[in-house]
Amino acid sequence: MATHAVRLNAVTKTYGRKVHALRGVTVDLPQGGFTAVMGPSGSGKSTFLHCAAGLDTPTSGTVHIGDVELSRMNETQLTELRRDKAGFVFQAFNLIPSLTVTDNVLLPFRLAGTRPDHAWVAEVLGRVGLGDRAGHRPSQLSGGQQQRVAIARALVTRPEVVFADEPTGALDTQTAAEVLTLLRQVVNSTGQTVVMVTHDPLAASYADRVLFLAQGMLVDEVYGAGPNAIAQRMTALGRPRAVPC
Template sequence: MSETMISEATAVRLADVSKVYGRGGAAVTALDQVSITLARGSFTAVMGPSGSGKSTFLHCAAGLDRPTSGNVWLGSTDLSSLKETALTALRRERVGFVFQAYNLLPALTVEQNITLPLRLSGRAVERDWLREVVANVGLGDRLTHLPSELSGGQQQRVAIARALVTRPDVMFADEPTGALDTRTGKQVLGLLRTVVTRFGQTVLMVTHDPVAASYADRVVFLADGRLADELYQPSPEVVAERMTRLGEW
């Protein structure tokens, strides 16, 4: 298969990616020779014990951090070839982020928060697309509200809409339900599942929750900075059982 065909079918690819913090005897290997491919239109969950390298994996895949060695591609773009200015522009224009902390600007309305990435990159707001995104996240009657006037679940919906409005190649979600109660968390997970199914969005989600992971097509397990296993469309029970055995790997 040609490189062009691979890039068309692939949203993110990591090849032999390692990340080492510190030097000498104080060096800590957070990622160790990780290679993985994420198909376009897929929903992947990343799990592992504390300190397994989950956050470092997400940061390297999203271009938030540079690996010590190895390569990361977003589509056909090799992130290691980009200078910092170009990498910043790529993150703003081709990547969407959803974090546990909603990271909304309190002085801006819901609509202003959603469209902020477009304004920062000098792009016009596509009103039809904005209406579709807002309708799908259930915020049609909240556009003029401030974040302080919304529930936690509604604020996370704003964050998801903000990540979607740029039509990103990939949406990265870091513990997106960590600050939400169980019922609201399931609503947000259902929404992430919908953006994959309905919009063909690619989602990579880091989570510690087996229930959250079960919404994904594929669950990837990290242990000691290395890929330990993967499961496809598993139940929460199967995910939880696999997590308990990671220490034996």
Template sequence: MALRRSKRRATPVEGVEGDPGWAVELRGVRRQYGKGGAAVHALRGIDLRLPRGSFTAVMGPSGSGKSTFLQCAAGLDRPTDGSVRLGGTEITGMSENKLTELRRARLGFVFQAFNLLPSLTVEQNVVLPMRLAGRRPDHRRAEELLGQVGLAGKGRRRPGELSGGQQQRVAIARALVTRPDVVFADEPTGALDTTTAAEVLALLRNAVDGLGATVVMVTHDPGAAAYADQVLFLADGGIVDALTGATAGQIASRMTALTARPAAYAGMAA
């Protein structure tokens, strides 16, 4: 399948003020768990800007900091040091209430486990972020999105009546319903078969190219990462490499090199 990729890509931070043209900005972000000799340095100083309308995949060996990176970037975890901006808004010092409001109104999330509420209909699941944000549910918007993800006419069904791939499509529609600044996806195809995974990834790709969404996806699958504009590689808590417009084979080769020579890459991350 030929993929149309945005030409936008991540750039290093150069000390400029927050710009709403950037979807995500991380400056000197460090995350440490514990203290003293038992301290774990999950992130060791991440400097990064991601433009609006881009698709970024994040990869790395187990323990490289991928999940912590996603959680800090999405405001689900607070960095020990550094700052995070989403859509030009500084979120690092926000109160938990304000941060919750921002996540509900301006961010979308897609997880491996779907996280749909089984007691709600498909349409009710899709408009749930609007309700949580204190907005009137836009049923026309929900119907439009369900049509775009191939679920037209299924709004009154329950999640349990759908296949795994269909449930993930509902999760994508839910993530897009508020027109968020960024959609964060954590292993969104991990529970799907190869064919269904490709369909879901094509939907995320279309959300970027057709709807102007910004997607940041953590994945272990080079095939999934190949749908992105750029792949960032983490090792030992730092971004150590990047590929733009790469094939699955090129991404797999880079991951193999990273896994085989972690010490060399760790030196780059320090």
């Protein structure tokens, strides 16, 4: 059995002939961990997340989610894997305005044609603090509450990994802190794995580990660092150097 939730081995991603978004990235992301990915604009953060989650295909190298190697899968199999093993939270909440909170959370089951465990759905809504908002529509919720709905939707299928791409980018500071605390609690209380791309050192400080990308390469990592130390490392990003992982 794999001890990693996600593994990238020598992953490159090239667009056209000249744009090298990722250059030989190798890293293991452990099960039950909270990993943040940071780097300057254009460093390859989003490409890293998309390749790790099976949303994009590397030009070379391999990606595993658990024991499953993504490069061996066709598009139908990848769709099923993302549905069953991955949850997604983005900066845009991507909720359907006409549906209630509960119905938005139930969407993954409807798309898969599977029967939900309604007791589990209610438990997840309670965990994200929306047990009393189940019948509300997105327009009746604050931005932070809408992001909580998106997190509940990501968790409800019990995925192996939750991938979050700038999940607090559209939120004010206080609301962002509440959402990040929720993600931290998800890791601590359920052993869930979270991989989050962010540009914010404060957001990254909620993670166990922060990976730094520059020019498509993994150049550094820190563990248990506070926002000031993370910000200083971001400022000091210079010439990339290899990091053993």
